[in-house]
Amino acid sequence: MKIRIAITVALFATGCSDHLKGQRRPEVGIAVAPVSIKGNGLGNAGPVQPVSGGVNTLGVTVPTARASIGRIENALEKRAPASTGNFARAIAQVRTNLPRVSNPKEASGFDQVQLLSYAACSDLTRGTNPLMQSVYGIQPGSSIANNEAALIAAGRRILDQNAAGLASQGPAATQVTTVLTNLVQAQAASGSNTSTMAFMAVCIAATTAGATLLGI
């Protein structure tokens, strides 16, 4: 009986909203007087600026040059800034070739985004205590197999930055993990690959997916 009551109360609370809230009448039988909005006029009827999403509200979009760079920075939590290192040099080299328009049907230069991702990811592998170790917990001197869990976690973390956390939680999390696991194991299968190379593959995949392929 208690359960039935609890279910009833819950459904009542969610299914039947408090629809009278905000419509309270001050006095029975008297309509609420219209209130003018200061500065409003017929010229302002309807949106005067493009609504969110622009004219292509139902379509996918791609980031153009500056946005691509920003998303790569974002994916790597600003630890590979666009102003220094390989990332900066790569930007100087390919900046004229990045996508110029956000419509995927007209844009080109996606390949250059991957090259930027490559350069930015490489900045995380530099030095005696590289950021891939201090931030993502990947031991450069250890095998890919030993680093597998950290590599997969790194991929999820990178993708999370441009996907609002959906890579590590939500209905796609399992599939994301599977993709990253397959990628890491493919790198391990090649005996000459190092953990640094495996990290690069993971980092490039997650960064480019988040920066370019999500359509948002």
Added chain:
Amino acid sequence: MSYKARQNYKDLIDKAPHPTITRRELLKRGLATGFLSIAPSQMILGALSPKAYGATLTCPPTTMSLGAIAQIFSEGGPTMGARFIGDDQAGLMNATMAANYGITGTNLVRLGPNLNIDSTSPFGATLLQGPTGFPGGAAAWRTNVLSKLSAGGHRGPFNMDDGAGVNTGLLGGISAFKASQMSKDLRIGVRNKLANWATGLSSVSTNGGGLNSAGLARLFTVSPAPAGLVTPQSLTDASNAAVDLADALGTVLGTPTRNAASELKNSAGCAFYGNSTIADPNFGAALFNPGNIAALTSALTVASLSAAEQALLASYYQSARGIIGGVILQLGGRDYHDRDPATVIAPADIEEARALVMFLAACHAASAKGAFLYFSNGQAIASGVANVAATIGGVATTVNAPIARGDAGGSYNAGLVIFFDPISTPPTALMTGTVSDSGSVRVAAGIGSPQVAVSGLYLSALKWINNGSIPAGAAQAMGVANPSGITVI
């Protein structure tokens, strides 16, 4: 408890805004609402995602289509009339016309249909000399290469006084229309506005810093150097994973049902795959160092070329082989009027003619067809020639350089396309427009703007390379409904 409290509603309606419902009705509605809010969207996504977004990526095969296409955009206002002369102009040639063009008018040499030069002009002398080390020398160069040329073009629409048309879209590209391994055009020094249809074409660019082979190689090599970071295979694996990750998140974000989703996936995904080639640290250097290309070293003395000429030679060769798309070269500072014939005009004309020599040598070495487009946004009118000293390919000589005395909007200018056939006869091409006794030209009906002319000449070049048919989609991409009205072959 307030749910059941009775109230006296009396404003716009005479009954309570919410009818009394039973608990059973409430449960029924809640369950129905819950089902309808979740199930249909999941069912639709489940049905669409494997087809629209999650399907296997299909990239076009890597195809290396033989044939070179290149363009020079000579920015400013050179004496275009002193470079190439059509058959009708050659037939009408007189002292006034020759003086206006900046040529002698008495030393015309016909290289092929609609393609005449003044052999003593900086441009003509450079073409006739050919590259150092060509087997058999200049005579063999003329027999084996220059005799396999023809030209066509549109006269008139490019005329704008003092280079005013510099940003009217006189630069094009071909990467989407001619299959190549890299699927990219190479743009060298391109600073002005491209044709509208060319802005989205895949390309790589180099500007400033001196044109050389090493610089071009860097454009086709990942930076930093790939050793210890990636291999071609690991970069391919990363590309595959990126697409798979996007597929995974696409089901959550609703990507499959959105407009242009499949285009995004194919364009971006396939572009990523193309990068695996350049993860090879030797790839770029192998492409653009002509000293490492046997076909070029046997065709000419590569070491005799300047660094820029070597870079151009290799670029044109890779375009001819189908490794890269077109080579689009902008040469600035060609505002000739009142400039010194010896120190400015002759060297600039020689530089442009040498670029054409590199193009022809590359096509000859690759045994591939070629189409060379040649536009300028202005035209300087001349008052005869000055005999000046010049150096062509390291050889000191004298040439009759134009004395450019002013801008000449309305006088001779044309957009040209030069055709090369390594084996058979080059096509007989149209030169549209009319020419007067003074050399002044008028544009043909139907060539209403420089943009139309640029599209027509690019379509002509593509048609030539593609063995007589315009590649599918090219005319549509350029917004040309009736290509035959603006092509010259």
